[in-house]
Amino acid sequence: MKRRDFLAGLAGSLALPGTALAQVDPLDPLVGGVTNGAPVKKGKVTLVLPQLADNGNSVPIRITVDSPMTEADHVKSIHLYSERNPVRNMANFYLGPRAGKAEINSRVRLAGSQRVTAVAKLSDGSFWYDTASVVVTLSACLDES
């Protein structure tokens, strides 16, 4: 192997290991429990969180999935994951054709600045996701008093 190719290969394997761990990887065993290894595509899901959270103990969250919510084509479930919380699977929501609209609003705890990911499972067996980054100055779980 030429020396140039060897060095390029080495650089590639060292590239940003931190980021790979931080994002929700479709092969992450946590997500794998839901997807069974199926591909998770970016799209259809919109995850809205404030860019800067007032307080990590109560951060408003909105998850919307673009779906007609009919018997033939609907969202079966939405799974919410945290990058940094001690409990990474924050919540799962189970919908169905009777929902009419795939939108959930809630308030979550965030233990520090991080990316939150929402994965939606559709009735056709496909998986879609979106992520949102939040800056949290007063963390839940970690800042105690």
Add this chain to the structure above:
Amino acid sequence: MAAKIQVPREAKRGEIIEIRILIQHPMETGYRHDDVGHLIKRNVINVLSCRYNGVEVFRADLSSGISANPYVQFYTVAEASGDFEFTWIDDEGLQGSERQSIVVKG
């Protein structure tokens, strides 16, 4: 367990309606310490279910990642007059429930 539900009193058949629930519960994370340094045991509502005339139209698995006094808002299609019944259970096995009726016209 105190809880508030917001369900429209009336709706038209087929209308997509907004449902909101707020439950009084500390959602104790299990990571906090008391005044003398002992870890306060985790106790969160782990399942929340909504039945509309007996049929489950919404369910959520919750964790310590959901804020204290959990708030959830979702949607459902108004089909027939009747009742919305919410039930939930926490890690200590304490169950809560709340009910609200709806009149569906058309």
Add this chain to the structure above:
Amino acid sequence: MRRARARFALVAAALAAGTALAQERAIPAGELKSGSAFLGPDLRALQNDDFANPGMLWVERGEKLWSEPAGKRTLACASCHKDTSMRGVAAHYPRIDKASGKLFNVESRINQCRTERMGAGPLRYESEELLALTAYVARQSLGLPIASSIEGAARAHFESGRAGYHRRRGQMNLSCAHCHDENWGKRLLSETISQGHPNAYPAYRMEWQTMGSLERRLRACLSGIRAEMLPYGSQEYLDLELFLAWRAQGLPIETPGVRR
């Protein structure tokens, strides 16, 4: 000539005392800002949402407790107060109780009613019931300006409260005035220092993840400057509450507030 001068001096002194008090307002009436002005948009929106504001759970519990009989005489608050609205009551607290001559806050008034009129036991500070009843009573004054009196017997308590507000304490040797008069609006770590007003209490505080009384908040401040926290119900807190009410005169009541 001397008599006229003396009379003039007397009038001048009285005017000076009144204006002196007004001048001593570190934050003039026109510049008062409620704590909600220092919240981020999400927490402010939460406070303004009557359904989602977690503090409303306690207000609604208070409404139920208002009608529940308690104690040996099987009376409820509503039994005596059925025809009197509580609107405006909290806006005039703390106030002097005519019968005992003592300074009362809403919590102590509720407990006095329970022990002396209902034959029931007093409710502990920070108990679910006392928070609920206090929040319910305060909520009846929603939007009304704080108008607590510092005249007559209240004057001595006001002076004591004012002295306490300006007294340095704790390891950090700070007084309330250092942060809330001289440095409000500036940042302390990641927070913006508020003016320190009592108009939204009892309040749902994110740090507690539950509802708490004004005294709990004062204790948290004392803890923050590494000063000794006095027991709940201490006279020093009551006097300070009266001073804070005077200082916040005109600010509308917002209970239940949502705070960090």
